[in-house]
Amino acid sequence: MSDTARPRTRAWVIHPDIAGAGRLRDPALALEEAVALAHALPDLEVVGSAVVRLRKPDAGRLLGRGKLADLGQAITASEADLVLIDGPVSPVQQRNLEKEWGVKLLDRTGLILEIFSDRAATREGVLQVEMAALSYQRTRLVRAWTHLERQRGGLGFVGGPGETQIEADRRAIDTQLVRLRRQLDKVARTRGLHRAARAKVPFPIVALVGYTNAGKSTLFNRLTGAEVLAKDMLFATLDPTMRRVHLPDGGPEVILSDTVGFISDLPTELVAAFRATLEEVLEADLICHVRDIAHPESRAQAADVAAILGKLGVRDTVPRIEVWNKIDRLDEETRIAAVTQAARQGNVLAVSAVTGQGISDLVAAITRALADVTHESQLRLGFDEGRKRAWLFEKDLVETERQTSEGFEITVRWSTRQEAQFHEL
Template sequence: MGSKIIDDGVDRKKQVRAIVLHPELKKGSQSTRSSEARLEEAYGLALAIDLEIIRHEVITVARPKPSTLFGSGIIDKYHDYIHENEVEVVIVDTALTPVQQRNLEKGWEAKVIDRTGLILEIFGERARTKEGKLQVDLAQLSYQRSRLVRSWTHLERQRGGAGFMGGPGERQIEIDRRLIDEKIVRLKSDLEMVKKTRELHRSARRKVPFPIVSLVGYTNAGKSTLFNRLTESKVFAEDLLFATLDPTMRRVNLPSGREIILSDTVGFISELPTDLIASFRATLEEVREANVLVHVRDVSHEDTEAQKDDVKAVLNDLELDPDIQKNMIEVWNKSDLLSDEIKSSLEIQSGHQDTTLLCSAITGEGCSEFLHMVEQLLDAQNLVYEFEIPYENGAALSWLHDNAKVLEQDHHEEGVWVSLSILQADADKFISKFAINPLEEEPEV
């Protein structure tokens, strides 16, 4: 077995000491990323919960063992290292079976967390809203359900995460499968109530006809920074994986003065746990409702193409309407981190595509062009309708001027004839609100 070691040598304050191991599986791996890049991502995930990472390493695994994943040589080697360096947590950057996790904890006499557990821990620390916390709890319990037996209970630290890191309340899972199932049923019921509340809010927004533009993308691609730049707000945005968990929505004015609702969403990641996708489906309903999707990419990242594929995979899991995916803009973010040569090349590439834009949310470069692009894409979704508005119904005419693009207008003896470009949903709202039918049965595209 081979390995590559990366030691930090950084002096940090006293924290829980941990090591990160990325197993490089020689057979069956479909990843397009290098093992070193995957290790660095796991390292970033571990830093996101404020661990002291004293070593992170790629371990080549030629023949994974069903009972422990690693061979006895690796287990013995790390047993000595763990105890010599007072390591409390070992993070294994893959999905471990309950048996593998339990046996590794026994072999190393330390807490072992796999990739799923680590992501759940981050989500547990970052969730702020009631819904976000319920979703994390549900995903945590679903994960915990198959891991009822715990071997190591020496971590005596209270923390705000999902519970995998230990603490006085997490010494031993003393509830059986039936109690966990009962909790899961209660959480699903609570989430259903929250979902109904969100649907009421969504219905209210539909009555206020602002198109929804949702930002999606890989974690740490810069979505929240772009959101803050465009909305002039102060949503939490740091150079951290999963800095944003709970969706945030703000109104933004397009260049024409037209208003949209901009939505910032949780970042995606490779091998996102299935339980989390299921639990956060209600949150991601905002994506399903969007008129325009904005895929924010970190083009300065070496794995930007692989990250793009991961985002597409999650969007496919959400079973989006094909029309929504057609209305997608790709924002190539973090242009300020590119060399002049690469930046010039990407500018040429993006210039040949109508829905691709190079920008920097930090400097603001490309942000005004982005708003113009959103407006053009919304206009392209519009249909042309003609209405005859009676003079006594000035409110209807005013509504159309506020919520549609008036192409032509002419005054007659009976009222005002207008030809306008409008979203189908907005036209339906107008017809329902004012009981005025269009002059043509079939609108022009």
């Protein structure tokens, strides 16, 4: 069956706005993001959406009886097959809501897992998504078999008709998780070897990070000439892409890394599972934090990115440049104000990855930031190059040295600026 003939699932999207939950975002914009997440799955058709204000979530059904009935009517009228709740839903709440409305239900974590599963392209990405999905599924076994009444196993103190089946399924999932971890370890070791090989290459790593749909892949393409998937869509990029490139306008040679976009309330399963994918950020010599400056919640998105970088263990000492992208989407007055404001701040550049405005200034800023970043190089000096050798020792740059019949093989660790000074000797 062709993609055009494939039936689409009709989805209703609900954003619970819980009083006192401490969420800083505008509920309407949060709903807009949830709808955009739904659109990221090609087989979903959003037929309705709503912000539902709650004073307190109901432990059994999340929603009160009145809202439950009103939404049930709307869902039935739109002939929806699926309800997406933009937030956490407990297994009991999920089971009860599905029974009440007669539809399948996914919470925010489940939806993001579906998107990641649909997008994963590399072997490592597929394995990580599978692990995350299994970990998530393991916590929800209680709701999986209402039609077979297998959940009626009591509290675990006394065996019941469902207890054996649920425990068996948990064991099966645990066995699969062990198998996947072994496979992932092999992939991670291979990537470790690649990383070790890159460490011997005298090119610093520049990682592009940012909120999903901030324009990282478009910027990556602008800087590298590559053709990475760049769409106005959440999670358009999932697997990391790396290119060794000479940055334009006389910029340095670097390894540029495009990474998966971050998002608020990123499921903990995915933070853990994708830590290996984001190791490129941990290894980076420079982080370029790309922001969609035209988005009304750009500041809140930036805070989410900073929080996730902290969870991943990215050191504060790694140099960072903030890139205010999509200035082409601002009106002229706002654009001029953004460019002026960025110029007044340290390490902030206002650019448009689409039109190219500000890109040369960004490359210049990357070049300056990398000037003091150290990297390892292998040198061969003849016996007649004693002045260069003495300079290396004088600057305390020599890691190891081995004398050969033709001169010296020297391993040095230096900055790009020191390397340029050496070649001018």
